[in-house]
Amino acid sequence: xxxxxxxIPFLDLYKINGRYHEKLKKRFSDFLDSGTYVRGGFxxxxxxxYAQFCGTKYCVGVGNGLDALTLILRGYIExxxxxxxxxxxxxxxxxxxxxxxxxxxxxxxVLVEPDIKEFNLDxxxxxxxxxxxTKVILPTHLYGQLAQMKEINKIAKKNxxxxxxxxxxxxxxxxxxxxxxxxxxxxxxxxxxxxxxLGAFGDAGAVTTNDGAxxxxxxxxxxxxxxxxxxxxxxxxxxxxxxxxxxxxxxxxKDLEQDNQLRRQIAKKYLLEIKNKKIQLPFWDGSExxxxxxxxIRVANRxxxxxxxxxxxxxxxxxxxxxxxxxxxxxxxxxxSLPITERIHEEVVSIPLNIGLENHQxxxxxxxxxxx
Numbered sequence: 001x002x003x004x005x006x007x008i009p010f011l012d013l014y015k016i017n018g019r020y021h022e023k024l025k026k027r028f029s030d031f032l033d034s035g036t037y038v039r040g041g042f043x044x045x046x047x048x049x050y051a052q053f054c055g056t057k058y059c060v061g062v063g064n065g066l067d068a069l070t071l072i073l074r075g076y077i078e079x080x081x082x083x084x085x086x087x088x089x090x091x092x093x094x095x096x097x098x099x100x101x102x103x104x105x106x107x108x109x110v111l112v113e114p115d116i117k118e119f120n121l122d123x124x125x126x127x128x129x130x131x132x133x134t135k136v137i138l139p140t141h142l143y144g145q146l147a148q149m150k151e152i153n154k155i156a157k158k159n160x161x162x163x164x165x166x167x168x169x170x171x172x173x174x175x176x177x178x179x180x181x182x183x184x185x186x187x188x189x190x191x192x193x194x195x196x197x198l199g200a201f202g203d204a205g206a207v208t209t210n211d212g213a214x215x216x217x218x219x220x221x222x223x224x225x226x227x228x229x230x231x232x233x234x235x236x237x238x239x240x241x242x243x244x245x246x247x248x249x250x251x252x253x254k255d256l257e258q259d260n261q262l263r264r265q266i267a268k269k270y271l272l273e274i275k276n277k278k279i280q281l282p283f284w285d286g287s288e289x290x291x292x293x294x295x296x297i298r299v300a301n302r303x304x305x306x307x308x309x310x311x312x313x314x315x316x317x318x319x320x321x322x323x324x325x326x327x328x329x330x331x332x333x334x335x336x337s338l339p340i341t342e343r344i345h346e347e348v349v350s351i352p353l354n355i356g357l358e359n360h361q362x363x364x365x366x367x368x369x370x371x372x
Contacts, residue, residue, distance in 0.1 A: 008352055008361050010315030013194055016356040017201075020251060024201075027247040039223075039240055042247040047206070049253055050190075053172075054182030056208040058215035061241025062222050065168040065191025068205040069101035071239065072164055072187045073136070075217040077105065078234060081162060086135040091121040091147075092341040094140040096324045098166050101189075102138070110134070111325060111333060113340045117283045119296065120147040122340075126155050136162045141170035141181055143319070143350075144197070144263075144293035145284070149175060149184040162186045168205075169293040171198040172260045176287060182208035192249055197263070197293050198256050200245040259355050263292040266353050266362055270295060273366045278305075280347075294319055295353035302347060305372065309351075312368045317350045 017024075034040055043061050051059035062068045076082045084106040090098055092111035102109040110129050115122040121139045137156050139147035149165075156163045163185030167173075170181040171190065182188040192204035207218050217234070220227045225236025267290070271281055280298035284290050296319060299305040309316050323345040325333035352365060 006310070006315035007313035008315055008357075008365060010317050010350070010352050011195060011354055012356050013199070016354060020248075023251050024248055027251060028244065031244050031247050034243075037243050040243045042243050042250060043241050046241070046246040046250045046253070049250060050182075050206060051208060053253060053256070054180040054188075054208045056180075056183045057210045058208065058212060059182075060207045060215050060218045060222070061246060062205045062207060062218070063239035063241070064203040065166075065189055065193065065205040066097045066101055067222065067237070067239040068168075068189035068191070068207045069098065069138075069164070069166055070104045071218045071221050071237075072189060072207055072209075072214070073101060073105035073107060074221055075187075075214045076136075076162060076164075078217050078221070079213060082107065082135045085133070087131060087133045088136040088138050089121075089126060089129055089134060090138045091140050091142070092325060092336075092338045093119065093320075093323060093344050094142060094166065095168075095320060096327060096329070097168075098138065098140055099324050099330065107136075108133070109333075111336060111338065111341075113338055114142075114344065116340050116344060118145060118148075119143060119282075119344065120145065121152070123148045123151040123155070126152070127159075130155075130159055130161075134159070134161060136164055138164050138166060139185075140166040140168075141173060143282070143296050144169050144173060144291040145282075146170060146173050146175060146181060146184070146289040153185065156185075164188070167208075168193075169196065170291060171196060171293075172256050173291045174288040176289070178288075183210070186211060187214060192245070197260060197291055198249065198252060200242075200249055202242065202245055204241055204245040204249065205239075206241065260288075260291045262355050263353060264288075264290070266357060267292045267295055269362060270351075270353070270366065274369050276370050276372055278372060279369060292353055294350045296348050296350050298344070298347040299349060300347065302349060305349060308372055309349075309368070314365055314368055315352055318348060319350050320345060320348075 165188040168191035187209040225234030
């Protein structure tokens with residue numbers, strides 16, 4: 001491949017966040033003046049605001065998305081709803097962090113093939129994987145599109161399983177009945193990594209739930225296992241939402257719905273105007289169930305296609321080039337036969353879709369893809 005600097009970058013965070021520079025300077029000044037730099041007023045305000053945004057009773061700010069998911073699982077172990085060694089069903093094509101959280105919690109990941117059309121956990125396969133050790137279904141709302149949660153929750157209820165959503169890419173996605181990504185199961189994890197639809201200026205994450213006992217344990221586990229200073233009830237960790245990041249997220253949360261609508265408008269234009277038989281466009285039913293954190297296409301000859309994009313000045317990324325079961329870190333899964341997962345990982349390419357794109361850039365991307 002060539003090394004041309006793209007004229008249209010995949011993502012320009014400086015441009016996207018430019019509208020906040022003055023407001024965030026004020027936020028930083030308020031933070032300095034507060035004199036409270038860990039778990040202060042901004043964290044509390046953000047937790048309340050994000051719980052309201054998701055329609056949940058509770059939101060607990062944590063250090064990052066991986067910690068959010070890990071602390072949920074550990075919280076349920078402490079509550080006695082899961083035991084070490086129990087099985088968690090998870091999509092085989094998810095980002096590796098989802099699987100790491102299961103392993104860090106002393107649980108067993110069971111990799112289930114995704115639906116190649118939607119990239120999410122294939123609900124028709126779930127019941128084939130359920131054993132007497134299965135305790136959790138853990139769907140990822142990959143690329144910003146909700147998994148088929150109505151069906152997943154039905155299966156979970158029938159089999160007395162917990163449903164924990166990895167919503168790290170789906171801030172603001174809503175079901176047909178208007179329920180948020182953070183409120184479609186027993187608990188959900190979020191990442192506010194800078195590139196997310198709701199992105200901080202560093203690492204940050206959150207847990208949302210309607211379960212007060214879980215929320216309390218997650219908060220304690222993320223604070224060294226302590227609810228009262230110097231009294232430790234659990235073997236906890238240090239994973240707390242940063243006070244400054246919370247203040248920034250509060251500012252950006254105001255625009256999230258509008259930003260998601262802009263993402264959908266760009267996606268709709270791509271879906272209507274990219275007409276190239278060599279390019280498989282993503283599925284979307286046109287509802288609010290997708291917030292297009294990423295616009296992911298599939299091509300048969302990815303190396304050739306990516307070289308074409310580079311020569312044409314279009315930025316891109318691959319989410320993700322290596323499936324989890326083929327990673328060196330997860331060698332115990334290397335003998336699994338997962339043809340759909342492997343095909344997805346061989347063919348996917350993410351093209352630019354973000355609120356920083358100008359209309360002429362969107363038009364140029366469409367033209368270049370149609371000419372491939």
